[in-house]
Amino acid sequence: MRNRSLAALVPVAVSFAVCGALSGLAENSDFFWWLGIPFAFLCAVLCLRKKSMGARVAGVIGYAAIWPIAYFSAIRIGWLTGNDPLGIGVAGVIGALSVTIVTLIECSSLSETLSEWKSLFTASVIGGIAAVPLALAFRPGSPDRKWLSLSGFAVWQAAVGTYLYFIYRKERDKRRG
Numbered sequence: 001m002r003n004r005s006l007a008a009l010v011p012v013a014v015s016f017a018v019c020g021a022l023s024g025l026a027e028n029s030d031f032f033w034w035l036g037i038p039f040a041f042l043c044a045v046l047c048l049r050k051k052s053m054g055a056r057v058a059g060v061i062g063y064a065a066i067w068p069i070a071y072f073s074a075i076r077i078g079w080l081t082g083n084d085p086l087g088i089g090v091a092g093v094i095g096a097l098s099v100t101i102v103t104l105i106e107c108s109s110l111s112e113t114l115s116e117w118k119s120l121f122t123a124s125v126i127g128g129i130a131a132v133p134l135a136l137a138f139r140p141g142s143p144d145r146k147w148l149s150l151s152g153f154a155v156w157q158a159a160v161g162t163y164l165y166f167i168y169r170k171e172r173d174k175r176r177g
Helices: 002-026 037-047 053-081 084-106 108-114 117-130 132-137 145-176
Strands: none
Touching: 002 037, 002 145, 037 053, 037 084, 037 145, 053 084, 084 117, 084 132, 084 145, 117 132, 117 145, 132 145
């Protein structure tokens, strides 16, 4: 039973990785501000599927709005500390915490699970660790910045998005009995 449950996460992780790769492609383009949109739509489809259209739209806006906040946090922390990887790691934590909170707000059926400090802590750790490939991409003089950026966004979105879906499934399965 557990293996089947874990196997169900594989297509979810791949879907989030594809969204992350799309974000990575747009990183240095005119579409920069739209980087969070693929992730936002997939989160809304997977975690808010039983909600009204208004709740799903609000969720997409909430998820997408997190990207500029996390991005500017990374730049500011990197600038203040002179440590870009630290800034990106903190941005990964901010992003993961934020999307977890948006899921909590928009999907009240998850409130018992998501409001636990353990889930928020886990999301933070996953987001911080998953941001490591992005930190490599943004090192000064990084020769493979485009590839590292693309794979970094894919890793972060796959890890954090799959964790959100895992929590959603866990709560849904618990309600079903």
